[in-house]
Amino acid sequence: MLVADIDTPAMLIDAAALDENIATMAEALPGARLRPHVKAHKCTGLARRQAAAGHRGFTCATIRECEGMVAAGLGEDLLLANEVLDARRLGNLVAAGARVTLAVDSAETIDAAVAGGVPEVVIDVNVGLPRCGCSPQDAGRLADLARGHGLSVRGVMGYEGHVVGLPDATERAEQCKIAMEMLVAAHADVGGELVSAGGTGTYALNTWANEIQAGSYALMDTAYGCLGLPFRQSAFVLATVVSRSDGWAVGNAGLKAFGMDHGNPELTDGTVLFCSDEHVTFMPPRSVGELAWLVPAHIDPTMALHERVYLFSGDTVVDVWPIDLRGW
């Protein structure tokens, strides 16, 4: 199958760029030093490539992602880096032989792990992003509480999500240090082998965590593309021009094909004016039937909108992967 024969709109991955990104990361953070985050791609086909590069543990954001990874035979060591109040579906995975470690940050989430039959947890520590996680000072108490309930506490996690996208690398490094010193302090109180943190923006700076939860590096997006990282864009949304006017052309990919929280996608060879539900209007105009290659502003929610992704090399489709970890 040729790229030109793909029904558009469609999600595509440049196979060579993907392989290069995975290899670059595996060299920087080999084996267990990286726990790739599957929320960035939601695709077990891609996770399998990451596993082949030596990363056997994965990070998930949803129960469905854990279930899909186990179903794909990739459930050797999954960290659900998120709080849940009903862990029974995770307990089913554990009962079936998978290893699932759950983030907890409260008595309620510890109770959920116990009730759901998930024996291993990490203490989720807030390191500056106003989201989940206990205060660093409270981590030791929660670890004791968890152990008192019979749980095994594998360590701490703390995502410096307020840092990973900072455009200035020096500031990113400084803020990463501040965040990770909080996590290291919490770890001293908690114990366990895991200090899990980081993302694509801090993978090379974060020397405090012993495993990095990066995900976007494999596919990239315009947000991470600004940071001067050694990863190149591998994911694109392919659109076909369906209408042409004097000043613009319209491609058949819109708000239902792109995560829009970071703004419009970028056209590789033109300027996007705006997106509608099923359209992208861009300049300069080009002929009806021509293709338009668009780079998502934020890869994670973009992947969540597509059923499958076409892996291509040159003008040829070399594989089609279902985006099989969508939903909850």
Added chain:
Amino acid sequence: MLVADIDTPAMLIDAAALDENIATMAEALPGARLRPHVKAHKCTGLARRQAAAGHRGFTCATIRECEGMVAAGLGEDLLLANEVLDARRLGNLVAAGARVTLAVDSAETIDAAVAGGVPEVVIDVNVGLPRCGCSPQDAGRLADLARGHGLSVRGVMGYEGHVVGLPDATERAEQCKIAMEMLVAAHADVGGELVSAGGTGTYALNTWANEIQAGSYALMDTAYGCLGLPFRQSAFVLATVVSRSDGWAVGNAGLKAFGMDHGNPELTDGTVLFCSDEHVTFMPPRSVGELAWLVPAHIDPTMALHERVYLFSGDTVVDVWPIDLRGW
């Protein structure tokens, strides 16, 4: 099943509000005066309610939407209000007995209708939104071209998408008039029974079109909620608080549960600070396990992210509809 037993995040519809919205619209635009746009909900269960209210023709934005509507027995008169370059899947629907009318705005899209076996078209006219559609002056020529190729030209369509969201009702009415006078002029050159246009923001103002393509009115969102229309919010994303801190709480619905092109969702009883992939951080804090009801900023891409929608009355789930028109 109770609302409290729904796995979150989840898409919910208040059954009474939905019925009310559908009834209000059916009274204003009875029967064929409304051609409900299914892109706003992507759900044949909901379309069936619209059909029961008397609307037998529907507007679609994608081929998949047409296919799903036909499969649901709602293919009596579908208008694909969008240009396509490969109409063969639509031709299959026509061959199977459905009525599908396709928008065309160029020689290429006319050729696609012919090649695909779609015998009926409308001429899509640009009435001011920089997107698809021919110039009003070119509509007659395209209609002649289409007829010359053996197609039946049912009339014109022209979406005043640049007008439907204008906050000032007077300006909306004035701009609607300007746009529709272009469409009426084009119709004079094209002929045919259809003058199709309009949306939820102009349904009551647009007296030039003889059918209105409104969709959002059934579910509504914060963008249309500002316009003083006689429709109330019926769609919500339900989240569960999974983490609580001193200044905020975190619900388990984020960028993968909301179309974000119009900004953050609104919390019915609090303030959203920001969304992450699977989280919404909001104030004031509330306890872990409590529910949070969120109103999407833009309903169309929000529905496209969910597999199903729960119809509820009070605290009880009365139906579950698959959101079965997603994808392409």
